[in-house]
Amino acid sequence: MSVIAFIGLGNMGIGMATNLVRAGHDVRALDILPDAVARAVAAGCVGAKNAGDAVAPADVVITMLPAGRHVELVYGDVADGVFEHAGPGTLCIDCSTVDVATARKVISGAEARGLSMIDAPVSGGVAGAAAGTLTFMCGGPTGAFERAKPCLEIMGGNVFHAGKAGNGQVAKICNNMLLGIHMIGTCEAFNLAEKLGLDAQTFYDISSTASGQNWSMTSYCPTPGPVESAPSNRDYQAGFTAAMMLKDLRLARDAASGVRAATPLGTQSEIIYSQMEAAGRDDLDFSGVMKLINESL
Ligand code: NAD
Numbered sequence: 001m002s003v004i005a006f007i008g009l010g011n012m013g014i015g016m017a018t019n020l021v022r023a024g025h026d027v028r029a030l031d032i033l034p035d036a037v038a039r040a041v042a043a044g045c046v047g048a049k050n051a052g053d054a055v056a057p058a059d060v061v062i063t064m065l066p067a068g069r070h071v072e073l074v075y076g077d078v079a080d081g082v083f084e085h086a087g088p089g090t091l092c093i094d095c096s097t098v099d100v101a102t103a104r105k106v107i108s109g110a111e112a113r114g115l116s117m118i119d120a121p122v123s124g125g126v127a128g129a130a131a132g133t134l135t136f137m138c139g140g141p142t143g144a145f146e147r148a149k150p151c152l153e154i155m156g157g158n159v160f161h162a163g164k165a166g167n168g169q170v171a172k173i174c175n176n177m178l179l180g181i182h183m184i185g186t187c188e189a190f191n192l193a194e195k196l197g198l199d200a201q202t203f204y205d206i207s208s209t210a211s212g213q214n215w216s217m218t219s220y221c222p223t224p225g226p227v228e229s230a231p232s233n234r235d236y237q238a239g240f241t242a243a244m245m246l247k248d249l250r251l252a253r254d255a256a257s258g259v260r261a262a263t264p265l266g267t268q269s270e271i272i273y274s275q276m277e278a279a280g281r282d283d284l285d286f287s288g289v290m291k292l293i294n295e296s297l
Contacts, residue, residue, distance in 0.1 A: 001025055002151070005058035006045065007074055007082070008096070009036040012122070013064035015129030016095070016155045018043040020062075023154045030054040055085040060151060061092045067247070068102035075106050083113050092117040093148050095136070097172055097248060100255050104166040107140060116144035119165065120152060121172040125240050133157045137175075139167035173255060176248035180269040183216040183245075183286060187293040190223040200225050222287040236288030243282040246273040 001024050006017040009031045020027050021044035029040035030048040041047045048054035051074075055061055061082055065071050071094055076083045082092065092110050094103065094117070103119040110117035118140030128134045134156035138145050145161045152159045162171045189212060193203040204226035208218050221227035231239040238244075249270040256263040276282045276292055284291070 002059045003028065003057050004151070005030065005048070005054035005061045005082075006040070006064070007031070007051075007054065007061065008064040008066075008070075009033075009040045009045075010064065010066075011126045012095075012129045014039055014043065015126065015131075016062070016064060016134070017045055018130070019132045019155050020151070021045055025151075025154075028054040028058060051080045051082060052085045055082050055090075056087065058086070058090060060148075061086060061090060062151075063092070063094045063096055065094075065096040067096070068098035071096050071098050071106055072102060076109050083109065083115070086113070086115055088114050090115050091144060091147050093120050093151070094118075095120050095122055097121045097251070098169060099251050100166045100169045100173075101258070103139065103169045107165040116141070116147060117165075118144045118148055119168040120148065121168050122156065123172065123175065124156070129155070136160065137162050137168040137171040139163060139169065139171075140165045169251075170255070173248055173252040176245065177252040177263065177266040177269070179216065180245050180249050180273065180286070181265045182214045183220075183222060184269055184272055184289055184293070186214060186216040187222045187287075187290040190221075191290070191293045194223075216287070220287055222290040231285035231287050232290065236284040236291065238283065239285035239287070241282060242273055242276040242284050242286045242288060245286040246270065246277055246282060249273060 003026045004020055005028045007030045009017060009029050017027050017040055027045040028048045029037050029045035031037050037047045063074055075081055092115055107117045118138050120136045120138045122134040122136055124134040132155055135158040136152045136156045138161050149159055162168050190200055200223045221230045222232050224232045231237055252266050253270055
């Protein structure tokens with residue numbers, strides 16, 4: 001059994017922390033929202049009052065925070081940060097989705113203080129966090145990755161080492177940029193087929209076994225009907241929100257401009273998801289971009 005400080009008990013963190021408790025770990029829960037800590041305590045965590053309370057006794061620190069600025073703040077930017085309280089050799093695992101530069105900066109800050117750290121963003125969403133079936137994409141030294149693996153395997157089915165610090169974030173944003181692109185393309189194809197008189201199910205039956213086949217079509221079909229579990233059958237209730245997709249597309253754009261990589265379709269996808277934001281519909285599942293393509297937003 002390890003003592004694990006878990007910081008950020010939101011939609012994702014609560015499921016992940018609960019699975020660590022179920023596996024027998026002593027989980028110290030910290031969040032700026034008292035309700036989030038209360039939910040974690042109800043799930044078997046020990047509520048922490050501050051960073052010292054959570055981190056000082058911990059062998060492992062896991063963070064699941066909204067964005068890069070929160071990660072910088074929680075680890076090191078403030079007097080009461082993780083770095084101030086973590087004992088020598090503590091393993092830090094940041095599972096938040098953040099920009100590559102921040103991930104690398106925080107990891108080198110940890111190493112300068114004698115701590116081990118990896119970035120380990122996830123895919124699999126809230127359902128995967130609750131079920132313990134997340135995919136982890138990890139960046140950082142092999143030794144730190146190997147230490148983190150048993151813990152990550154409690155929370156996820158697939159745990160990948162993507163290489164050096166920040167490479168987990170690289171894998172995550174490149175994957176999600178591709179996902180945004182093929183989701184929009186799939187919406188366009190279904191919309192066009194239907195407007196030309198070909199019904200969605202027939203187009204699905206053909207295209208899902210032809211060269212247009214892709215994950216957005218066969219696992220998450222953005223038009224109601226063909227894939228029963230898809231959010232399109234629940235009026236695009238998220239799932240993975242359009243706001244989250246837009247966040248990841250913006251991270252991809254920033255990362256691409258930093259290395260002068262051309263991502264014209266990534267940029268176009270960002271513009272399209274920004275229109276969902278402007279319409280106040282970014283709380284829909286990201287497959288709800290179908291409504292925008294249908295001009296029904
Ligand atoms: P969330 O907003 O529900 O949870 C974040 C939690 O962090 C909140 O409870 C918030 O109060 C807490 N927090 C913020 N600042 C803090 C601080 N300074 N100290 C302590 N706690 C603080 O977000 P989420 O949906 O759980 O997502 C978390 C991360 O996972 C994000 O980076 C997101 O991009 C990524 N992610 C989310 C999904 C998803 O489907 N929700 C899927 C994959 C990845």
